[in-house]
Amino acid sequence: MPMPYQQYNFKPQTFDAQKKRPDLRLLYISHSSYDKTWPSVLHSHPFTELFYVLNGTGTFQTETQTFCIAADDLILINPHVMHTEFSNGDAALEYVVLGFEGIAFETDGHAPITCLCKNVKTIRPACLFYTRSLIQELHDRKENYVEMSQNLLENLLYLIRREIRVTPEAVSVGKTSQECRMIEQYINAHYAETITLDTLSALTFHSKYYIAHAFTKYKGISPINYLITRRIEEAKSLLEHTDFPVAKIAQAVGFSSQSYFSQAFRRETTLSPDAYRRQFLS
Structure with a gap:
């Protein structure tokens, strides 16, 4: 019996060769479980953060919004947005946070956003793969880990862009307005x-x-x-x-x-x- 065979051809005409890759720089990735001794105070950063809930429930707060959050919720926080998180006592939050500079997010209609929360349960396996791989790369620091980490971050953001329909917009790296x-x-x-x-x-x-x-x-x-x-x-x-x-x-x-x-x-x-x-x- 012949072996099943499938081939999918890449079509160069669908790829915009002139489109510049995002000028991203990964700053950090952290994996945390909520600790009641950690002070939850509003704070901001001059870069973009991605907050991905692995387990537990709680709330995520900005100066103007409050979200109830749970497993598979993903929060995008644009630069200079005051924010913090709180965990529910019986179901402590476990989450991954990525900090990166070079882009911020807006809606597909190019309306500015400050903070956006969406559930991404449908892409949970992929989110876990990319976040765990990033943590592993930065922990091990093997040859070409910088390039590997950059590609993992870009692929994760492309996946998020496809799933929740936001548009990344280039911002000056390391520069506030x-x-x-x-x-x-x-x-x-x-x-x-x-x-x-x-x-x-x-x-x-x-x-x-x-x-x-x-x-x-x-x-x-x-x-x-x-x-x-x-x-x-x-x-x-x-x-x-x-x-x-x-x-x-x-x-x-x-x-x-x-x-x-x-x-x-x-x-x-x-x-x-x-x-x-x-x-x-x-």
Whole structure:
């Protein structure tokens, strides 16, 4: 009986020879089990992280989002996004984290994202293969381990790109945005003044669209929402430590009216300014 034979031919015309490979650099890979003694605090990195849950359940938190996470959930965290994770006591999280620079992620429609969580159970065997192989390569450091690790990382990201439909976008390796840092510092210093996208556009000599897009990638929040958050933080301090009336506090931190301030404060805290003060003083 003849041996079954199958052959699949590679078609060169389907390969874009001019397409440049991503300028990636793997920084680290870690395999961890959640330890209650480890402090879970919001933090950020100037590079991209991939967080892959192997076992357990918990929550993953950014400044603006909270996800319930479990086995086979994969979280993409773009640079400069504040984030942390918490484990459920009865089902401790076990996870792998990769840090790499050179790309960030956006939707297929080129909309900026800060942090994206998707379940990838359908590709679990492949994810385990690539992450375990990366750990082994970096542990053993045999000949050509750098090239092997680079190829494993690229293949893993291509697989993720295919599965959850995100687009990798090149970012300057090792460089943070000077304009975004300038915007952040300006807002921190002038939050009580009238600030619009036009103000920030004139400050940086960039278009409003560029500023909104770049700052959201840099900070994980739009510049106007960052301004509101900054004002709310200052308002909290005044509510806690002074007896100023709410209308005066609203004016002091830059809101155009007390009603707008109250709406924004409730969105951020779920409480009215008066209720927040009473809760703090009780």
